[in-house]
Amino acid sequence: MANGQTLEAAQGGADRINSVTTYACIESVAVITIDSPPVNALSGDVRRGLLAGFRRAHEDPTAQAVVLACAGRTFIAGADIREFDAPDTDAPGLHAVLDAIEACPKPTVAAIHGTALGGGLETALCCHFRVALPEAKLGLPEVALGLLPGAGGTQRLPRIVGAEAALEMMALGKPVTATKGQAMGLVDALIEGDLLAGAIAFAQDAARSGTAAVRVRDRTGGLALPHDAHVFDEFRRANARAFRGYEAPENIVRAVEAAVTLPFADGMKREAELFAELFASRQSAALRYLFFAERQTARVPDLPAATPIRPIATVGVIGAGTMGSGIAMNFLNAGLPVTLVEREEPALERGLAAIRRNYEVSQAKGKLTAQALEERMALLRPSLDMADLAQADLVIEAVFERMDLKQEIFARLDQVARPGAILATNTSFLDVDAIAAATCRPADVIGLHFFSPANVMRLLEVVRGGATAPDVIATAMSLARTIRKVPVLSRVCDGFIANRMMTPRMNAAQALILEGPMPWEVDRALVDYGFAMGPFAMLDLVGLDVIGWDAATSNSSSITQVLCEIGRWGQKREGGFYDYDAARRATPSPVTEGVVRDFQSRSGHQARTFVPQAIVERLLFPVVNEGARILEEGIALRASDIDVALVMGYGWPPFTGGPMFWADGIGLQRIVDALEAMGETPSELLRRLAREGGALSTCTGQA
Ligand code: 3HC
Ligand code: NAI
Secondary structure (H helix, E strand, O other): OOOOOHHHHHHHOOEEEOOOOOEEOOEEEEEEEEOOOOOOOOHHHHHHHHHHHHHHHHHOOOOOOOEEEEOOOOOOEOOHHHHHHHOOOOOOOHHHHHHHEEEEEEEOOEEEOOEOOOHHHHHHHHOOOOEOOOEEEEEEEHHHHHHOOOOOEEEHHHHOHHHHHHHHHHOOOOOOHHHHHHHHOOOOOOOOOOOOHHHHHHHHHHHOOEEEEEHHHHOOOOOOOOOOOOHHHHOOOOOOHOOOOOOOOHHHHHHHHHHHOOOOOHHHHHHHHHHHHHOOOOOHHHHHHHHHHHOOOOOOOOOOOOOOOOOOOOOOEOOOOOOHHHHHHHHOOOOOOOOEEOOHHHHHHHHHHHHHHHHHHHOOOOOOOOOHHHHHOOOOOEEOHHHOOOOOOOEOOOOOOOOHHHHHHHHHHHHHHHOOOOEEEEEOOOOHHHHOOOOOOOOEEEEEEEEEOOOOEEEEEEEOOOOOOOOHHHHHHHHHOOOEEEEEEOOOOOOOOOOHHHHHHHHHHHHHHOOOOOOOHHHHHHHHOOOOOOOHHHHHHHHHHOOOOOOOOOOOOOHHHHHHHHOEEEHHHHEOOEEEOOOOOEEOHHHHHHHHHHHHHHHHOOOOOHHHHHHHHHHEEEEEEEHHHHHHHEEEHHHHHHHHHHHHHHOOOHHOOOOOHHHHHHHHHHHHHHHHHHOOOOOOHHHHHHHHOOOOOOOOOOO
């Protein structure tokens, strides 16, 4: 309960307005309290309660001022996103409710704890004043849902904080703490301790002052801050990279332009038009879908809610290479001690240095204090002896990707780990069941597949083996939240969900360059689709030599082999598919072009031109097909998990919703026809859905 004793007392003696709203008059202040778990979103009932509450406060002769407060973990966290696709049309609209709040002639105060987000902050902006606990957060994150603040936020916020700060908060979706909000003028007072008591005292002072409180719509302080037309172009330019492919940021910029150039009422009209455009867009539907998809992944239908969780207080990591050191950081960041085991001193030293360097970078950016850095490093216990893992509750293996080595490590772990410890492998492709078979306790073995860089990427694939115990799965899913990852559950197959999904893309890219397009044309089409880089630039980054090339057996039978044979291993050699300058800027390589042309002519294909869309379809329709197979085989729990995995693990552009959601928008019959034309076999699931007019993104795993 973040809102203190006064709130409990107020609710105790209050009148109930409806199922989610109470009204009390305390020391001449009307207190309207919303209590609609989990996040007090502006559902139809909340809107009804707000309207009735403010009307009553207006008419209540004993009330000199009004406080709007929330029970539970947060102030109003926004419009009810679930209602977007199923609106409660009987309830008053949000604009009507906010108009009524803003029209209240008595001083009105929003008492903010937790997060005042989106429509929640817009509601608070219709009060005369905002007071908050210092750690509360205020933000307009609608951009993350492909929207703009559509309840006056784009017009009211700049009137307080100015165009530039408003653009930052809305187009980048960055919330501010109440402490920062106070410096910006957004928060009128910080309250330490009992928020409601402080808010009531603030409201009483406002009522006593005798001066009429000014509505935000009538304020001009922010608009008077220095800005000109260049501010908007400069903002667009500075964020062009982050905004690439997204529609909402541009509409937000236009709405703020309207705020500074038009009278309030006209600005509101402009906001409504710009909001309506976004609301109807496929992008917003995609981003809203992902919002819920991300929150659904942790639900595992065959795990009863009462499945116990094994306590994890100490962690072991084996292998301090690229992945092991990143994995260890996740637990150090969460305050859990980690024993990091290597086979030899130099590798251990390298791993420790990498961890420290990473923290130092965060410190240099002001994200970590020197003290926090040392505290985290102090939680790290380096070791060259697996026996030091005897007390760990969870051990994650991240050694080389070799089955014999992993089995050896697990056999040894079986001897040293305490009974009940969870034994996890970070393997990318290997059979988790075969690894588990090296132990006498396969029920305790699971895959925890992190993505690189492991301390940054938010996806965690949890791979359940055939024998993995339910409580081990439940613990892994819950642990993901502790280390701020999004878990996606997979069954065992080659590459699990994300890596398996992306394999057809790479195969299609390699095949396509034999038919005409150059690697850079293929990459460009995928970058224009929304990926940060195309498959060939990715290969150059990873290194062509480390993706299965063996100098001893190389026989010039593929383009990659030839490039490796002539020393073009990628960025590390200043040349791979592309040439690189000293600053690692890529340019198309004439040498690669020669190699590709040679293979093209030998392959018997008549080289032809592919428009970008054809390239995208050729590479990504097979990915969709693989996703359908993953569902047929029951590898993934649901299609939306696949989308979350690809968006978070492989940078699939979020505004498409991921491959499954994107496919629904294209039309499944079109994809089936195109796959057949490419010589691919569409999965049975895809064919059936296409025939029946069904949707892929709502499917669940079937095996
Ligand atoms: N509407 C409906 N449900 C919501 C919601 C919303 N705005 N925000 C959160 N929820 C639901 C979640 O789906 C989840 O439901 P579940 O338990 O059934 O899965 C539950 O509330 C808890 O959410 P989280 O798991 O995300 O809880 P956290 O404590 O981690 O985070 C939060 C809380 C910071 C509020 C986070 O949920 C969040 O960022 N919510 C979205 C906020 C937002 O985008 N607001 C703007 C909405 S659009 C809008 O207001 C338009 C307006 O301008 C007109
Ligand atoms: P890496 O080569 O960077 O690190 C492996 C480390 O394991 C080395 O430091 C090595 O000294 C150590 N090691 C080897 N044998 C050991 C032993 N017997 N005891 C203790 N330590 C030992 O490899 P990387 O990239 O970290 O990969 C590790 C695992 O993670 C592999 O299974 C890989 O497939 C998987 N993975 C890799 C990803 C990546 O992008 N690099 C992504 C996801 C998973």
